[in-house]
Every structure is written in structure tokens, then in C-alpha cells.
Amino acid sequence: MKVGQRLRSAVCATNVVVVRAADVTLSCGGTPVVEKLDGEPSGDLAAGHDGGTQLGKRYTHAASGLEVMCVAGGAGALSVDGEVLELKAAKSLPASD
Amino acid sequence: MLLTMAVELDPDRVAVTSGDEHLTYGDLLERSLAVGELLRNDGAEHVGLLDLNTSAFPVALFGAAAAGLPLAPLNYRLADDKLTEAIGRLSPIALFRGEGVASVVDVGDRDVVRATGDLLTATRAASADAEPELVDSESPAVLLFTSGTTGTPKIAVLRHRHLFSYVMSTVEFGHAGSEEAIMVSVPNYHIAGISSVLGSIFGGRRIVQLPSFTPESWVATAARERVTHAMVVPTMLGRILDVLEATGETLPALRHLSYGGGRMPIEVVERAVRMLPHVDFVNAYGLTETSSTVTILGPDDHRDAMASEDPAVRRRLGSVGRPVPSIELEIRGVDGTVVASGEIGEVYVRGEQVSGEYTSHSVVDADGWYATRDQGHQDHDGFLYLRGRADDVIVRGGENISPEEVEDVLTAHPRVRAAAVVGVPDVDWGERVEAVVVIDGELDDLESELVARVRAELRSTRVPVAFHVRDELPFNETGKLLRRAVRAELSEKAGVA
Numbered sequence: 001m002k003v004g005q006r007l008r009s010a011v012c013a014t015n016v017v018v019v020r021a022a023d024v025t026l027s028c029g030g031t032p033v034v035e036k037l038d039g040e041p042s043g044d045l046a047a048g049h050d051g052g053t054q055l056g057k058r059y060t061h062a063a064s065g066l067e068v069m070c071v072a073g074g075a076g077a078l079s080v081d082g083e084v085l086e087l088k089a090a091k092s093l094p095a096s097d
Numbered sequence: 098m099l100l101t102m103a104v105e106l107d108p109d110r111v112a113v114t115s116g117d118e119h120l121t122y123g124d125l126l127e128r129s130l131a132v133g134e135l136l137r138n139d140g141a142e143h144v145g146l147l148d149l150n151t152s153a154f155p156v157a158l159f160g161a162a163a164a165g166l167p168l169a170p171l172n173y174r175l176a177d178d179k180l181t182e183a184i185g186r187l188s189p190i191a192l193f194r195g196e197g198v199a200s201v202v203d204v205g206d207r208d209v210v211r212a213t214g215d216l217l218t219a220t221r222a223a224s225a226d227a228e229p230e231l232v233d234s235e236s237p238a239v240l241l242f243t244s245g246t247t248g249t250p251k252i253a254v255l256r257h258r259h260l261f262s263y264v265m266s267t268v269e270f271g272h273a274g275s276e277e278a279i280m281v282s283v284p285n286y287h288i289a290g291i292s293s294v295l296g297s298i299f300g301g302r303r304i305v306q307l308p309s310f311t312p313e314s315w316v317a318t319a320a321r322e323r324v325t326h327a328m329v330v331p332t333m334l335g336r337i338l339d340v341l342e343a344t345g346e347t348l349p350a351l352r353h354l355s356y357g358g359g360r361m362p363i364e365v366v367e368r369a370v371r372m373l374p375h376v377d378f379v380n381a382y383g384l385t386e387t388s389s390t391v392t393i394l395g396p397d398d399h400r401d402a403m404a405s406e407d408p409a410v411r412r413r414l415g416s417v418g419r420p421v422p423s424i425e426l427e428i429r430g431v432d433g434t435v436v437a438s439g440e441i442g443e444v445y446v447r448g449e450q451v452s453g454e455y456t457s458h459s460v461v462d463a464d465g466w467y468a469t470r471d472q473g474h475q476d477h478d479g480f481l482y483l484r485g486r487a488d489d490v491i492v493r494g495g496e497n498i499s500p501e502e503v504e505d506v507l508t509a510h511p512r513v514r515a516a517a518v519v520g521v522p523d524v525d526w527g528e529r530v531e532a533v534v535v536i537d538g539e540l541d542d543l544e545s546e547l548v549a550r551v552r553a554e555l556r557s558t559r560v561p562v563a564f565h566v567r568d569e570l571p572f573n574e575t576g577k578l579l580r581r582a583v584r585a586e587l588s589e590k591a592g593v594a
Contacts, residue, residue, distance in 0.1 A: 003449060004234025004258040019265045020449075055105060056270030069265065071102050092269040093421060095279070096355050096381035096390040097289040097296065097328045 001026075006071070007033040011043040014053045014074030022066035028053070029076025041074075051077035051084065059085040099264060099299045100126055100159050106271045106301060114278070114322060115152040115306040122298075128156045131219035133163025139209045141191035143240065145184060146213075146285065147171045147202070148195030149308035153213035154285045155294050157193055158239075160216065162257070166191075167237035169252075170286040173198045183242060184208070186252070197308060234258040239291060240456070241385050252456040253385045262449035263292060263388040264299050266423035273302035279326035282307040282315055282333065289328055289358060292389035302326065312336035316346055323350040328381075330358035332572060335365050338372055348373065355379035357390070359577045360483070360501070362508070363415045370403055382417035382483065384469060386460075388450040391426065392481050394418030409476065416480040424448040427466070428475055438477050441499060443487050444469045472499060489580045491520030491528050498530060498559050500580060506554050507547055512537045515570050518561060519584040521591050532561035533570065533583050540566050 001007075001021045008015050009028035016026075016033070026033050030046025053059070053070045060067045061080045067088065068078065078085040100122070103112070108123030120128070136144060144161040146168060148154065154170070161168035169187055171180060173195075181202045184190060189207035193216055204210055232238075239255040279297050281304055283290040297304050305322045307315060315337055319327065329337065334356055341348070354369070354376050361380065370378060377396035383389040394416055402413040420426040427435050428442040436442040445466045453460050453467035461467050472484040484499040491498040500518040507516035515535040520528030536543060544564050551560045565587070571579040 002234065002258070004261045006231050017261075019262070056102060069270070072105070090269045090272065092272055092300075093267050093393060094355070094377065094379045094395045095296065095300075095326055095328075095353060096267065096357065096379050096393050097283075097293045097383075 005035070007035060007068070008037045009041055009074055009076050010034050010037060011041050011045060012074035012076040013041065013072055014070065014076055014078070015072035016053070016059070016068040016078065017071050018067075019058060019069050020060075020065055020067035022061065022064035024061065024064045024066055024080045026066065026068065027079045028074070030079070031076075045076050049077045049079055049084065050075060053078060058088040060088045061085050099261075099295060100129065102270065103298050103301055110275065110301065111303050112298060113152045113155055113304045113306060115150075115308070118152055120152050120155075125155060125159065125298075127221070128217060128219055129159035129163050131221040132156055132160025132216055134221055135215070135219050136160065136164035136166055136191055139191045140207075141189045141209060142166065143187040143190045144168045145171055145187060145190045145192040146195075147173050147180070147192065147198050147200060148213050148285070149173070149197040150281055150285055150290065150306040151195060151197075151213065151308055152306060153193065153195060153216045154290075154306070155298070155304070156216040157213075158291070158294065160219075162232055162238060165232045165236060167240045167254075169240040169242075170284075170291070172242065172284070172286045173200055175200075177201050183250070187240070232257055234261060241286065241288060241291075243385060243455075253452065254454045254456055255385075255388055255452050256454075259388045259450050259452045260292070260295060262423070263390075264295050266448075266450065267390065267421060268296045268300045270299060271301040273297075273300045276323070277301075277325045278303040278305050278322055279328075280305045280307055280315070280319055280322070280324045281328070282310045283328060283330060283358070287358070288383070288385040288389050289330075293328055312340045316340045316344065316348070319348055319351060320346055324348075325350055326353045326355075327351070328355045328357070331356060331361040331365070332359070334361070334369060338365070338368055341372060349375070351376050353377045353379065353396075355381055357381040357383065357417075366399075366414050367403070370399060380417055382481065384471075386451070386453050386467060387424075387446055387448075387469075388452060390421060391424045391446050391448070391451075392418045392420050394480070398480075413476075413480050416476075416482050418481065419479045420446075420481075423450065426475075426481065428473060436474075438475050441472055441474045441484055441497075444471045444473045444481070444483075486580075489519070491518070491530055493520065493523075493528050493530060493558060494526045496558055502555060503530065503532070503551060503559050503561065506551050507532060507534060510543075510547060510550065512543055513547070517570050517578055517580055517583045519580050519587060521563075521584065521587045523591075530559060530561045531563045531565065531587055533565045533567050533587070535567055535569060540564060 011029040030049040055073045104122045113120045195213040238257045242250045380394035381390040382392045425447045485501040503518040523529035571582045
């Protein structure tokens with residue numbers, strides 16, 4: 001996993017880009033995300049992993065420091081080791097350039 | 098990718114305005130993908146742009162990314178032979194040349210020259226992929242020539258992951274209101290001209306391109322386009338305020354003005370805050386090698402400083418603020434250890450956005466720290482004060498003297514409009530302190546007054562032993578004082594160089 005890398009959900013339309021990398025397995029809808037997906041996403045969302053993702057929002061995993069940004073929203077929720085990631089509050093800096 | 102997201106938000110929103118021309122996010126994406134195709138067919142390894150700020154720039158930037166090639170925006174103010182040399186270093190290159198640029202350049206057999214018009218009329222083959230692959234985040238996105246006041250300019254490399262990290266850590270996606278518009282008047286070969294475009298696209302703020310800066314056109318465009326945000330370099334702001342004063346324009350739509358790229362006199366900041374009370378001011382410090390901003394003095398910092406009776410707080414108007422959350426910053430002494438607050442040393446930064454890399458070599462150490470070559474100190478609250486380039490420090494008889502410290506004392510005199518202090522080679526001292534000043538009236542008795550001021554406020558070793566009067570000082574176009582040029586001239590005269 002590295003900064004700027006795009007990861008896709010195997011079970012829903014969610015796509016994320018890594019903002020802060022960590023040595024963990026990221027899942028979406030309860031199934032590990034993939035770099036390349038052959039065909040359309042398929043399969044069911046696991047119970048409790050159906051909260052969805054929103055375009056442009058960031059999600060973090062406090063324990064590992066992982067941070068990703070959603071570049072395409074979907075029905076599945078992001079998780080690491082079964083723990084659903086938190087939505088990071090928006091905090092814009094004053095524009096400097 | 099930043100662009101693709103913005104398109105998903107609202108493809109019909111206007112992304113870029115240049116004169117009477119408007120490009121929506123949808124247009125911009127379509128053209129960028131088409132330019133990507135065009136570039137892949139050219140077989141070039143680099144993309145060059147030689148143009149004023151027009152709507153061609155964002156298309157070139159995203160088009161080069163779509164082709165997986167780095168974009169090198171070139172300084173059209175360079176002499177033709179220097180430009181030809183720069184282009185030669187990037188061969189094979191696909192060079193886009195704007196109509197507003199008069200430069201005559203030679204290119205090699207493997208290079209392709211196109212008009213920037215091609216960027217705006219390119220169309221995609223019908224068979225093209227709906228969703229192109231993302232470029233590798235390790236690949237170079239932008240190549241920028243450093244100003245290179247001595248020797249051959251270096252080419253700084255900014256990879257996609259550096260720019261991505263910068264935008265991610267400073268801008269919230271799609272947060273801009275639909276009425277917001279930012280004017281980009283900093284040239285596209287300057288890092289702020291690039292980061293401004295990237296951040297605005299991601300934030301969803303309309304970009305108004307000012308092709309070439311004059312204070313009159315800046316004010317007229319700001320008023321006509323109801324510009325809400327803008328970034329200027331120090332030399333621009335004073336001239337803009339002069340125009341506002343002369344025309345009575347108050348720019349009611351303007352909310353946010355950031356400045357950086359060089360040293361801003363406190364007097365100009367105070368005048369700006371007084372003349373534009375409805376505007377938030379932001380001072381930013383950053384370098385090409387750090388993908389722009391690393392510290393910010395925000396709107397509240399400006400207000401607190403203006404309102405404060407405490408000299409330590411008041412002084413912050415002359416600070417570049419505190420590090421942004423994604424940046425670590427240290428001040429280190431000559432022995433490489435971190436100095437106490439208040440002590441001057443070299444500014445080191447670390448963070449995902451920091452490249453510190455050139456085409457020839459990287460200057461980031463094993464732990465990721467980048468030495469900026471800027472001198473400065475931090476106060477107890479972490480506010481950073483810059484004290485000039487490490488290369489400009491004067492070493493007189495073993496004592497390190499910051500030229501800016503002496504310049505500040507000189508320019509505080511009402512008759513001194515500008516001052517440059519440099520070290521001139523000296524047989525006894527290694528270097529001696531000399532000053533070049535732009536003054537009202539004659540030097541005569543002013544010299545003894547200035548000597549007395551420096552002696553009283555600093556110490557006798559810092560008193561310039563010679564004052565030279567000039568009509569103006571050499572600045573580069575982004576407002577940086579070229580002390581090296583002053584030193585070269587005085588050293589030659591001294592005959593010891």
C-alpha cells in the first residue's frame with residue numbers, strides 16, 4: 001500500500017485513494033479491496049459493513065494511522081480487521097496559494 | 098484523479114476563466130484526456146509549456162498527467178538562448194507555445210512544437226477508454242527549473258504523490274461555494290501558480306487566469322470577475338494598493354488574500370489590512386521543493402497581531418506563521434542539532450509533500466528531512482521568522498551576521514526605501530559588511546544616522562563599513578532580493594573576489 005494508490009471495492013462501487021499508508025488489510029463491505037477488478041463488483045455486503053462511502057470524504061483507522069479518501073462512493077463501509085473506519089471531520093486550512 | 102472527482106461533483110460548473118473564455122470541469126476533463134492521447138502519439142518524454150497564464154495551463158497540466166508524462170512550465174521571460182538550452186535538457190519534448198509569447202527557440206529532431214490552441218481543440222478517438230488508468234504516484238508530475246542565480250539552473254522534480262499529499266492535507270474536497278473564484282496571477286512556472294490550480298480544482302473553486310500581471314489589470318479583473326480569493330507575491334501587493342488608492346476601488350467581493358514567495362515588509366501588510374478591512378490575510382512560506390506551503394500565518398494571527406499591544410504578538414505580522422499540520426519543522430544550528438527557540442539556524446522540514454529532489458540528485462536525508470537553506474528562528478509559540486538564505490549569511494571574523502537583520506534596521510529609517518546588505522571579501526575580516534541603499538535625498542548626514550542606529554540596535558560589528566546609493570535594487574520577478582547580484586558587483590569593485 002502506498003500514498004496515491006487507488007484501491008477498489010470488490011463488492012460495491014467504492015474507490016479510495018491512499019492518503020496515509022499503513023501495513024494493514026483494508027476491506028470494503030466486509031471483503032478486502034483490490035487494486036484491479038476483473039469485471040463488475042459482485043457479492044453481498046457483510047452485516048454491519050453496509051454504511052456506505054461518500055465521494056470526497058476521508059476515512060481513518062486510528063490504531064494503524066491509515067487514511068484513505070473516497071474518490072467514488074458506494075454502498076459498502078470501509079474496515080480494517082472488522083473495525084469500521086471513522087469518517088474524518090473536514091478541516092480546511094486557509095487557502096495559501 | 099483530482100479532476101475526475103471534481104467532475105463527478107458537477108461537470109457543468111465553470112473550472113477556468115481566461116478573458117471571455119470559460120471551461121467547465123467536464124470540458125477540462127475531456128480535453129485533458131484528449132491531450133493525453135495526443136501526447137502518447139508524439140513519443141515525447143517531457144511536456145513543455147511556454148505560455149502566459151491562460152486556460153491552456155490546466156489542460157496541459159492534467160493532459161500531461163493523463164499521458165503519464167511530467168509537465169515542465171518554462172519561464173518565457175528567459176533569454177532565447179537560455180530557453181533553448183532548457184528545452185534541450187528536456188528533449189525529446191512536446192512543447193506547447195502560447196500566442197502571447199515572443200520567444201524564439203530552437204528544438205531538436207525528436208521534439209515537437211505545437212500551439213497552445215491544440216490543447217483546447219484536441220478531441221478523443223471514439224474508441225477511447227471511458228475511465229483511463231491512474232498514473233503511478235511515483236512518476237514525476239511537474240519539473241520546475243530553479244532560478245539558479247549562479248551556475249546552471251537545477252530542475253526540481255515533484256512526483257504525483259508529493260502534489261497529491263499537498264492538496265490532500267491543505268484542501269477539503271469540493272468545499273468551495275459556487276460563487277467563489279480565485280485569481281491566479283503568479284506565473285505558471287512558479288510553484289504557487291501550479292499548487293493554486295490543483296488546490297482550486299479539488300476544492301471546486303473557479304480559477305480566473307490573469308495572463309500577465311500588471312496592478313491595473315489585476316484590480317480590473319478582480320472587480321469584473323468578482324474574485325473572492327487571490328495570491329500575490331510581495332512586489333505585487335504594494336502596487337495593487339497604489340491602484341486601489343488611486344481609483345477608489347474597494348473590491349467588495351474579495352474575502353481572502355494570501356501572500357508569499359519572498360519577504361513582505363510589515364508596513365505593506367499593515368497598509369493592506371487597513372485598506373481592505375473585509376479581507377482575510379494569509380502569509381504562506383513554501384518552496385518549490387516542498388510542493389508549496391509549509392507554514393501559514395492565518396487570518397486570526399493577522400487580526401491578533403494588529404490588535405495587540407504586546408510587542409511579541411505585534412511582531413508576528415513579520416512572521417511566516419506556524420507549520421501546517423502535515424509538516425514537521427526544526428531549526429538546526431551549524432553542528433546539526435536543534436537550537437533553542439529564539440535562536441537562528443537553518444530551517445529543516447519533513448512531510449509527505451516534501452520532494453527535495455532534482456533531476457541530478459536528492460538532498461533529503463535518510464530520515465526524510467529537507468534542508469531549505471533558509472535561515473530563521475521560531476518564537477516560544479512556534480511562529481517562524483525567516484532571516485534570509487543560508488548562502489547570504491555574512492561571516493565577519495568568525496561572527497555570523499544575518500543581512501536581513503541589518504536591512505530591517507536600515508529600512509526602518511523613513512528616508513530609506515530599500516536596502517541590501519552583503520558580505521564583501523576582506524583581507525582582514527574574511528568578509529566585511531557593506532550596504533546598498535535606495536534613499537530619498539542625499540546620503541550625507543544620513544550615513545552617520547544609519548551607523549548610529551545599527552550600532553544602537555544591533556552591535557558595532559554589524560555596522561556597514563560602506564554605503565552605496567542606487568536608484569533601485571535587483572529583484573527577481575517574484576520579489577526576491579538578489580543579494581548575490583549585489584555582492585558580485587561590490588566584490589568585483591573590491592577586487593578581492
